[in-house]
Amino acid sequence: MRLGLKIDVDTLGGFREGVPALLEVLGRRGVPASFYVSLGPDNSGRAIFRVFRQEGFLEKMLRTRAPSVYGLRTMFYGTLLPAPLIGPAAPGILPGVVAAGHEVGLHGFDHVRWHDRLVKMGFGEVAREIDAAQESFRAALGRPAAGFAAPGWQSTAVSRAVLAARRFRYASDTRGEGPYWPRFGAEQSSLLELPTTLPTLDELLGLQGCRAADFFRLVLNRLNPKKPQVLTIHAELEGGPFLADFARFLDMAGDRGATFFRLGDWAEELLQAPGALPVCNVAMGRLPGRAGRVACQVTA
Numbered sequence: 001m002r003l004g005l006k007i008d009v010d011t012l013g014g015f016r017e018g019v020p021a022l023l024e025v026l027g028r029r030g031v032p033a034s035f036y037v038s039l040g041p042d043n044s045g046r047a048i049f050r051v052f053r054q055e056g057f058l059e060k061m062l063r064t065r066a067p068s069v070y071g072l073r074t075m076f077y078g079t080l081l082p083a084p085l086i087g088p089a090a091p092g093i094l095p096g097v098v099a100a101g102h103e104v105g106l107h108g109f110d111h112v113r114w115h116d117r118l119v120k121m122g123f124g125e126v127a128r129e130i131d132a133a134q135e136s137f138r139a140a141l142g143r144p145a146a147g148f149a150a151p152g153w154q155s156t157a158v159s160r161a162v163l164a165a166r167r168f169r170y171a172s173d174t175r176g177e178g179p180y181w182p183r184f185g186a187e188q189s190s191l192l193e194l195p196t197t198l199p200t201l202d203e204l205l206g207l208q209g210c211r212a213a214d215f216f217r218l219v220l221n222r223l224n225p226k227k228p229q230v231l232t233i234h235a236e237l238e239g240g241p242f243l244a245d246f247a248r249f250l251d252m253a254g255d256r257g258a259t260f261f262r263l264g265d266w267a268e269e270l271l272q273a274p275g276a277l278p279v280c281n282v283a284m285g286r287l288p289g290r291a292g293r294v295a296c297q298v299t300a
């Protein structure tokens with residue numbers, strides 16, 4: 001059983017505190033992972049305005065106890081408090097992540113902006129987000145990122161075209177079943193897609209009384225010897241209040257014989273035989289426990 005851990009870092013708090021906590025837990029077990037970091041302004045507070053626009057958002061915030069998980073400060077960044085930049089913290093943190101044997105990729109520049117505005121953004125606007133993120137990445141690691149994970153699983157023909165033009169090796173922008181070449185209407189992306197295949201903790205937590213331990217038991221039961229899986233975790237959650245549950249999950253997965261891979265390594269494996277992968281449509285769809293719509297792989 002093979003499992004790819006995709007770790008999204010959305011906020012300055014997650015970057016400064018969640019990432020080192022996760023490095024400790026992963027390092028002690030010799031588990032490699034892929035980190036995707038937002039490097040622009042932490043505008044988390046602006047996400048609060050989704051309450052007025054997005055069906056299911058308030059319900060999700062209350063169910064997952066978001067104010068206590070993220071902290072009041074983070075909840076006001078970009079509104080009552082100025083949005084701090086995450087990038088300046090990167091030179092002090094990212095080299096240590098790489099030295100520990102993990103992969104680092106990009107999770108956009110301004111997470112909230114990408115999440116809320118991507119569908120309306122043209123090529124130039126998306127390119128500015130990605131170029132700003134790459135500049136910050138390069139300043140920290142001396143090279144550009146090869147992997148990209150879209151904030152909030154928001155992906156369009158335009159964003160894929162920018163990523164392809166900027167020569168990323170792969171992206172993990174969607175939810176789905178397995179690796180594929182994505183098609184947006186008539187447009188087929190030339191960029192390999194490695195979708196998240198499992199639900200996330202914030203989606204299921206509190207849903208019908210689901211606790212973190214129940215969530216991780218569900219993930220263990222979904223591990224499949226025939227099909228590698230990709231699990232998205234968050235530095236703010238599994239690297240924060242749910243760190244102990246996550247550590248227990250790693251131990252149980254190890255006991256069951258699961259092995260862990262970095263998404264970038266898997267991408268290089270798959271790119272050896274590009275013709276073996278299917279072409280699939282991408283459609284915006286709803287997932288249980290997630291507010292708003294996300295980009296989904298459509299399988300026949």
Ligand SMILES: [Zn+2]
Pocket residue numbers: 008009010107111151152
């Ligand atoms: Zn995110």
